[in-house]
Amino acid sequence: MERIDVVSVLIVDEEQKRVLMVQNEALWSLPGGKREEGETLREAAIRETKEETGYDVEVDHVVQITERMSSDHVVFFTFRGRVVGGKMATEDPEIQRIEWRDLDEAEKLMPWYGNLLALWHSPSVYREEPGGGHTIQELTTEEDFRSAFPLIRQLRNGLTEEKYVDLLHAMRKEGYRLFGLARDGEWMALAGVGIRHNFYNGRHLFVYDLVTDSQQRSKGYGAMLLTHLESWARANGCERVELTSSVQRLDAHRFYEGKMGYIRTSWVFRRDLT
Structure with a gap:
């Protein structure tokens, strides 16, 4: 059939x-x-x-x-x-x-x-999962960190490579973790996250940094990576994901609310995982 x-x-x-x-x-x-x-x-x-x-x-x-x-x-x-x-x-x-x-x-x-x-207003979400040479992994080595710098600089353009590496090592001691989606060995998207606790979100994953290569946008890489992080957060006992986005980033707001189903309050975006 x-x-x-x-x-x-x-x-x-x-x-x-x-x-x-x-x-x-x-x-x-x-x-x-x-x-x-x-x-x-x-x-x-x-x-x-x-x-x-x-x-x-x-x-x-x-x-x-x-x-x-x-x-x-x-x-x-x-x-x-x-x-x-x-x-x-x-x-x-x-x-x-x-x-x-x-x-x-x-x-x-x-x-x-x-x-x-x-x-x-249905809450269901369609996601395109990685395939065809895409991999998602946590960056843990010095080689990984330095290879990711050109993409991180697209988001944080005031950083030098040495300042980026120094800050990254300090942030990792405080729980910061860097994940990336690669295609054929090249980083397409990166996300820096950490597990946090507070009274209104409980145990949750906070997304500090999320960037897709400027030449690779609208191909679903950011959604793939964020979906992976939501699954990782669930597996690590998180109740929701939270991130902030500046008022000027309207394209990003449409992505979080429309494509990913996040709820917006002012410049804060949240998605329940339970």
């Missing part, structure tokens, strides 16, 4: 309480379609939405997974998405109309989804 993956994207305008939909013949649905060979589910969702609606989108949470067994085994993945560019148009000759439909109308046209706004 052939396995077929089908993706769709739920895009909600919360202010206007509308959902982006497309009409294919007599059927109204969310934009989406079949995943092609060599694509990840995320890549397929972005491509299909662009082809059917003309919009460039970001996708993060998986809000529903269903499957159908007949002559084929079809698995349907629905992502939460947001429009980040483009304009309404279609490259797909099967798409007859593209419209923003009111939430109540959309729920009547697609009753299998139920409450669309509840789905939109």
